[in-house]
Amino acid sequence: MNSYKKDGSLEALRGVAAFFVIFWHIGLAFFPEFVSVPSRPDVTWSAANQIWFVVLNGASSVQFFFVLSGFVLTRRFFLTDDMSIIIRGAIKRWPRLIGPVLLGVLGSWFLFWTGAYAYVETGKLTGAGWLSTFGNAFHSGVRSHITLWHALAQGIFSVFFREETYFISDLWSMRSELIGSYVGFGLALFLGATRGKIVPGIFILTITFIMTSYLSWLMIAFPAGVALAWALPRKPQPLSILSLIPLLTVGLYLLGYSQGARGAFTPISMLVDGRVPYTFVTTVGACLLIFVVEACPAMRIALSGRWALFLGSISFPIYIVHVPILASLGAHFYLWYADGRSSAGAGFLAGAVTVVGxxxxxxxxxxxxxxxxxFVNRVTARVLADPGQPALSARQSFDEGGAATGTV
Incomplete structure (x- = not known):
């Protein structure tokens, strides 16, 4: 099996984005009016209208995860033309995701079973519909199927294939992640078969973007990440400071945009509102950010190191566990401090407890x-073990009727 060394700079970005998702959910739970796009024209101030909203924009952070998946899953394949990368990824993608997701879902079931959740009472106090419905999981207020059997079924299967996520509501993204990964793998195969020709590659990308947009506007992030992995040279021309700052600024600005936002985002809203979904804007921002990091040695060095790998290593786990922690530990601390009334101080305390917890x-x-x-890698290696068989290239796979997919 080919060794794989994770890109520390991209791992750092993944970790930072995971914390942005936490901040977003803390805002939705304890400061709902602060983070929401105003629904009334006479209400103009909102964090969603501020230029720094990227740090609270959990929706764009998830879109960034999707773009990054498309890039990371296929970049090494484009650099090496090694079909084994694709095949390993195809086999292990779903099993690789199951382990931590299942543990997280079982943990949430345990919190339900012990009565540790306090999201209903806290949501009523803060006026947060998102919190009182457990992240929009229980709109009717009725909680059914909260059993160990349903938790097992959800963690292994339903999260990924039915988007059934009432144990941990933000795991809705897992179905998109799984489907989008295989879209990315297939797209990488077709692009690899173009032998680097631009026109056929653009044609294939155009068809893929159209098809994925019919599936979901969120899904365009995956072919966008693959397109970046395909188009980016092996050794990109280092960016000058004159190019770095504008590209980085624009990328972060676009990632701060929410549908219908005004204020600092009025120029974007005037261009795209009612014409294209916000995901187009945030996908472009994500691509710019990844490109800047990949093409700027100074940024790669600054965002590398053990701390970056640590951030990356906890990004997926923290994404899984933070909503149950918020709806239990964070909510209880809010109720304790607020003492029956809505309180900004209680919100900050609950938010801090949520992050630490x-x-x-x-x-x-x-x-x-x-x-x-x-473990999944070892099992996959045994499944694919064939010492006498050389690695396939993308061109060979098409010529010989092979198939493929990629890996993280």
Whole structure:
């Protein structure tokens, strides 16, 4: 099996984006009016209208995850033309995701079983419909199927194939992640078969973008990431400071945009509102950010190191556990401090407790995730073990009727 060394700079971005998702959900839970796009024309101030909203824009952070998946899953394939990368990824993609997701779902079931959740009472106090419905999981207020059997079924299967996520509501993204990964793998195969020719590649990308947009506007992020992995040279021309700052600024600005936002985002809203979904804007921002990091040695160095790998290692676990922590530990601290009335101080305390608690719980899950990934890799290697068979290239796979997919 080919060794794979993770890109520390991209791992750092993944970790930072995971924290942005936490901040977004803390805002939705404890400061709903602060983070929401105003629904009334006479209400103009909102964090969503501020130029720094990228740090709270959880929706764009998820879109960034999708673009990054498309890029990371296929970049090494384009650099090496090694079909084994694609095949391994195809076999292990779903099993690799199951381990940590299943543990997270079982943990949430345990919190339901013990009555540890306090999201209903806290949501009513803060006026947060998102919190009182457990992240929009229980719109009717009726909680059914909260059993160990349903938790097992959801963690292994339903999250990925039915988008059934009432144990951890933000796992809705797992179905898109799984489908989008295979879209990316297939697209990489077709692009690899173009032998680097631009016109056929653009034609294939155009068809893929059209098809994925019919599936979901969120899904365009995956072919966008693959397109970047395909188009980016092996050794990109280093960006000058004159190019770096504008590209980085524009990328972060676009990632801060929400549908219908005004204020600092009025120029974008005037151009795209009612014409294209916000995901087009945030996908472009994500591509710009990844390109800047990949093409700027100084940024790669600044965003590398053990701390970057640590951030990356807890990004998926913290994404899984933070909503259960927020709806239990964070919500209880809010109720304790607020003492029956809405309170900004209680919100900040609950938010801080949520962040700290999520990091603490995510750490052992990250250790499990690392061991689980190694286990899945070993099993995949045994499945594919054939010492006498040389690695296939993308061109060989098409000529000989092979198939493929990629890996993280």
């Amino acid at each position: 999520a990091v603490i719980v995510a750490y052992p899950l990250a250790i499990f995730d690392r061991r689980w990934t190694k």
